Amino acid sequence: MAGLTALAHPETAWSVQLVAKLEKRMRRRGLLGGFLAGSVAGLAVPAIGRAQDSRVLRFIPQADLTVLDPMWTTAYVTRNHAFMVYDTLFGQDSAYRPSPQMLEGFTTTDDGKTWTLTLRPGLLFHDNEPVRAQDCVASLQRWGKRDAFGGALMAATDELSAKDDRTLVFRLKKPFALLPAALAKTPLYMPAIMPERIAKTDPFTQVTEMIGSGPFRFKADERVPGARVVYERFAGYKPRESGPTDWTSGPKIVHFDRVEWTTIPDPTTAAQALINNEQDWWDYATADLMGLLARSRGVKVVVQEPSGQIAILRMNHLQPPFNNPAIRRALLGAMSQEDVVTAVVGTNPKMSRTGVGFFCPETPMASGVGLDALTGPRDMDKVKRDLKAAGYNNERVVLLAATDFPVLKAMADVVADMLQRAGMNVDYQATDWGSVVTRRAKKDPVEAGGWSAFCTAWAGTDHLNPSGHLSLRTNGEQAWFGWPTDPKIEQLRNAWFDAPDIPAQAAICAEIQREAFQSLPYIPMGQYLQPTAYRSSLDGVLNGFALFWNVKRA
Amino acid sequence: MLGYLARRVLSTIPVMAIVALFVFSLLYIAPGDPAAIIAGDQATPADVERIRAGLGLDRPFLIRFGEWAWHVLNGDLGVSIFTNLPVTRMIGQRLEPTASLMVLTLILSIGIAVPMGVLAAWNQGTWIDRLIMIFAVFGFSVPVFVVGYILAYVFALELDWFPVQGYTPLAKGFGPWLNNLVLPAVALGGVYIALIARITRATMLEVLSQDYIRTAKAKGVGSRTILFLHALKNAAVPIVTVIGIGVALLIGGAVVTESVFAIPGLGRLVVDAILRRDYPVIQGVVLLFSFVYVLVNLGVDLLYTAFDPRIRY
Numbered sequence: 001m002a003g004l005t006a007l008a009h010p011e012t013a014w015s016v017q018l019v020a021k022l023e024k025r026m027r028r029r030g031l032l033g034g035f036l037a038g039s040v041a042g043l044a045v046p047a048i049g050r051a052q053d054s055r056v057l058r059f060i061p062q063a064d065l066t067v068l069d070p071m072w073t074t075a076y077v078t079r080n081h082a083f084m085v086y087d088t089l090f091g092q093d094s095a096y097r098p099s100p101q102m103l104e105g106f107t108t109t110d111d112g113k114t115w116t117l118t119l120r121p122g123l124l125f126h127d128n129e130p131v132r133a134q135d136c137v138a139s140l141q142r143w144g145k146r147d148a149f150g151g152a153l154m155a156a157t158d159e160l161s162a163k164d165d166r167t168l169v170f171r172l173k174k175p176f177a178l179l180p181a182a183l184a185k186t187p188l189y190m191p192a193i194m195p196e197r198i199a200k201t202d203p204f205t206q207v208t209e210m211i212g213s214g215p216f217r218f219k220a221d222e223r224v225p226g227a228r229v230v231y232e233r234f235a236g237y238k239p240r241e242s243g244p245t246d247w248t249s250g251p252k253i254v255h256f257d258r259v260e261w262t263t264i265p266d267p268t269t270a271a272q273a274l275i276n277n278e279q280d281w282w283d284y285a286t287a288d289l290m291g292l293l294a295r296s297r298g299v300k301v302v303v304q305e306p307s308g309q310i311a312i313l314r315m316n317h318l319q320p321p322f323n324n325p326a327i328r329r330a331l332l333g334a335m336s337q338e339d340v341v342t343a344v345v346g347t348n349p350k351m352s353r354t355g356v357g358f359f360c361p362e363t364p365m366a367s368g369v370g371l372d373a374l375t376g377p378r379d380m381d382k383v384k385r386d387l388k389a390a391g392y393n394n395e396r397v398v399l400l401a402a403t404d405f406p407v408l409k410a411m412a413d414v415v416a417d418m419l420q421r422a423g424m425n426v427d428y429q430a431t432d433w434g435s436v437v438t439r440r441a442k443k444d445p446v447e448a449g450g451w452s453a454f455c456t457a458w459a460g461t462d463h464l465n466p467s468g469h470l471s472l473r474t475n476g477e478q479a480w481f482g483w484p485t486d487p488k489i490e491q492l493r494n495a496w497f498d499a500p501d502i503p504a505q506a507a508i509c510a511e512i513q514r515e516a517f518q519s520l521p522y523i524p525m526g527q528y529l530q531p532t533a534y535r536s537s538l539d540g541v542l543n544g545f546a547l548f549w550n551v552k553r554a
Numbered sequence: 555m556l557g558y559l560a561r562r563v564l565s566t567i568p569v570m571a572i573v574a575l576f577v578f579s580l581l582y583i584a585p586g587d588p589a590a591i592i593a594g595d596q597a598t599p600a601d602v603e604r605i606r607a608g609l610g611l612d613r614p615f616l617i618r619f620g621e622w623a624w625h626v627l628n629g630d631l632g633v634s635i636f637t638n639l640p641v642t643r644m645i646g647q648r649l650e651p652t653a654s655l656m657v658l659t660l661i662l663s664i665g666i667a668v669p670m671g672v673l674a675a676w677n678q679g680t681w682i683d684r685l686i687m688i689f690a691v692f693g694f695s696v697p698v699f700v701v702g703y704i705l706a707y708v709f710a711l712e713l714d715w716f717p718v719q720g721y722t723p724l725a726k727g728f729g730p731w732l733n734n735l736v737l738p739a740v741a742l743g744g745v746y747i748a749l750i751a752r753i754t755r756a757t758m759l760e761v762l763s764q765d766y767i768r769t770a771k772a773k774g775v776g777s778r779t780i781l782f783l784h785a786l787k788n789a790a791v792p793i794v795t796v797i798g799i800g801v802a803l804l805i806g807g808a809v810v811t812e813s814v815f816a817i818p819g820l821g822r823l824v825v826d827a828i829l830r831r832d833y834p835v836i837q838g839v840v841l842l843f844s845f846v847y848v849l850v851n852l853g854v855d856l857l858y859t860a861f862d863p864r865i866r867y
Contacts (some may be wrong), residue, residue: 066830067592067636068637072605073593073597074593204605223639225823226823227818228818262719265816266813268703269718269813269816272710272718273718273720276710276717278717404829434587434591434829437591439585441590477599478600480599
């Protein structure tokens with residue numbers, strides 16, 4: 001497994017040696033710290049980068065914030081940015097329960113077909129214009145054209161209108177009990193509320209003005225794409241007056257005047273900057289540097305998001321050999337979730353889970369149905385026999401691997417090995433992510449530049465339920481890349497939206513999983529957790545993803 | 555001379571045009587689709603198609619090239635596909651850090667390498683010569699990012715003299731500006747110092763064996779005068795040539811250095827743009843780099859006349 005860990009971060013064996021040196025240094029720091037401090041005191045010059053303003057939070061985002069419009073991309077960093085700038089009608093707590101956020105309250109009629117939502121008074125956009133129901137209507141209509149959950153809500157909606165400036169009304173074709181959950185969603189395509197004039201922008205065109213009603217104002221004049229993004233506290237923001245602050249629900253109290261995001265592409269540099277107190281918070285601490293950070297004085301390493309990331313192997317259902325469901329099923333016996341998550345985060349059992357099905361483990365829709373196929377003993381000879389019996393005839397399997405995403409590269413390396421050991425004729429094609437996303441859109445045979453399989457990862461929150469679970473859609477050529485077809489899963493998904501309560505929803509999800517293990521729209525490859533690291537001088541960092549309210553300098 | 559200068563400046567126009575066409579064609583045939591990258595990992599194929607159409611990426615090559623070239627001729631490098639910001643603004647934001655890094659590296663490298671080369675040549679075969687050449691081999695052999703990590707470890711983490719990362723604009727003071735750039739400049743300058751030191755040594759050895767040097771020695775001219783007035787001036791042409799060629803090395807090295815030290819410069823901008831297939835940004839930065847390179851070569855050619863009066867244009 002150690003070898004696999006090395007594979008996870010193949011970019012520099014040298015950086016691993018440096019880490020070892022740094023770890024050694026940390027261990028002896030206690031003994032030598034005083035000596036070193038004394039010996040260099042005369043030589044030291046002020047480290048400018050360490051100048052610290054207690055009202056400024058210095059943050060290293062998981063990736064560069066390239067796209068600002070949360071309706072235009074599915075990048076998580078854009079979602080995090082959006083929750084600073086925009087507010088949502090409902091918030092969501094760490095138990096995934098929705099509660100009013102911009103709303104003062106809401107009512108529903110007895111038949112569940114009319115929802116009346118009332119905005120809190122005094123809400124302002126960053127241009128100091130009041131937030132009106134008309135703005136919410138336009139924003140939600142734009143959102144519904146991009147988001148799967150939003151699309152389901154809009155499909156169930158007969159009319160969405162503004163009764164007056166503070167009241168919006170959903171008139172539904174049929175009851176939609178998940179309306180608050182849809183409007184509170186925190187995964188990709190969050191339902192941001194923006195001014196009507198901006199929200200009327202075509203959903204496939206990026207908005208150019210960052211005006212929201214969230215707790216932070218975006219400083220467009222200080223943005224250096226690829227390097228730096230700055231937010232300042234929005235003085236006109238009116239937080240909820242009561243309730244616990246949990247994830248995106250409750251009062252969003254801001255304790256910093258400015259939040260400065262600095263993009264640091266190199267993980268070793270990011271870790272050094274955090275240890276050296278040049279930065280306060282590193283969003284995505286990499287697994288190989290976690291031990292070092294955890295042992296560094298003044299640095300805390302925590303897992304904020306218990307749902308983590310879920311690795312998957314996606315196959316092309318349109319082309320041989322994976323257009324044959326029997327071959328896909330036979331392959332299950334060759335897959336080891338443990339090997340994949342070990343390659344990504346190492347052997348620390350607290351950082352990963354195996355026995356992962358089609359829904360995020362330890363959440364209400366998860367179940368053990370059909371998991372035996374993944375958790376039983378691995379027998380490669382049997383897999384080879386099963387593949388042959390299923391009709392595998394040594395067709396070429398083009399496995400795409402993104403070399404510039406170490407996590408995805410590690411998964412692909414391990415999966416390639418599993419496929420080869422299962423006797424498949426693997427053509428491992430390593431390229432950059434930009435080429436992978438282009439290539440995977442091709443539906444052609446491998447001989448004509450097509451593909452057979454690739455690995456990727458989704459946030460666990462995307463797999464909480466079928467609403468936004470794109471890789472579980474099986475509507476053929478309309479589905480996500482790989483284009484699986486399974487009408488039964490689609491029927492069950494539609495039934496899930498109509499289920500009256502959580503037990504009924506969970507029962508449907510168990511059925512979905514049972515069917516999914518037959519048709520295999522993808523193969524779940526385990527769950528790994530993403531640590532975040534910050535200076536221990538910070539207090540009140542919330543669970544979930546990087547949120548900038550409630551956090552303060554202790 | 556003025557006629558030569560005018561001819562050289564005018565000759566940059568076809569060079570830039572060829573570079574523009576080459577880069578545009580290369581990006582057109584290279585795999586990768588910005589629409590798919592923008593849409594993200596979780597987007598559906600239909601989303602990608604709509605974004606591609608919205609960006610106009612589904613139009614024929616010649617129409618796209620013609621439109622872009624027309625805008626460039628009007629001083630407009632276009633708008634980034636991803637950030638929606640004008641490319642000129644993005645380049646403008648990144649110009650100062652890269653220019654600062656390169657200028658400081660040049661000053662540092664020339665200031666160290668030329669005396670090293672002269673010293674090695676003057677002490678040929680001695681331990682000084684060997685030590686300098688060992689350093690040169692080391693400079694050639696060790697990658698920039700390794701030198702960068704070592705410097706950051708020793709001088710930032712251990713000694714706490716300099717920050718690990720970042721850039722402070724010159725407008726905020728010379729001290730903070732320099733403080734942020736010392737480590738990156740030293741890291742980037744390693745290869746450059748090695749290159750210039752070796753060329754200086756080799757050229758100086760050749761010059762020092764010339765008759766006029768022997769004559770100067772026979773006349774009792776002091777060592778320092780011989781070295782720096784007679785020998786170095788005559789050895790300057792190849793050294794200046796290597797310095798000019800080395801600017802391309804610096805541009806390549808800046809990409810790595812800016813990543814290791816998190817400096818928001820043009821190197822990182824172009825690498826990010828390549829990975830995302832942000833065509834207007836790639837084209838804009840490559841055009842700028844080629845223009846700078848052409849100008850540097852012009853400057854080198856002009857410097858020849860200062861060092862060697864026999865050269866006339």
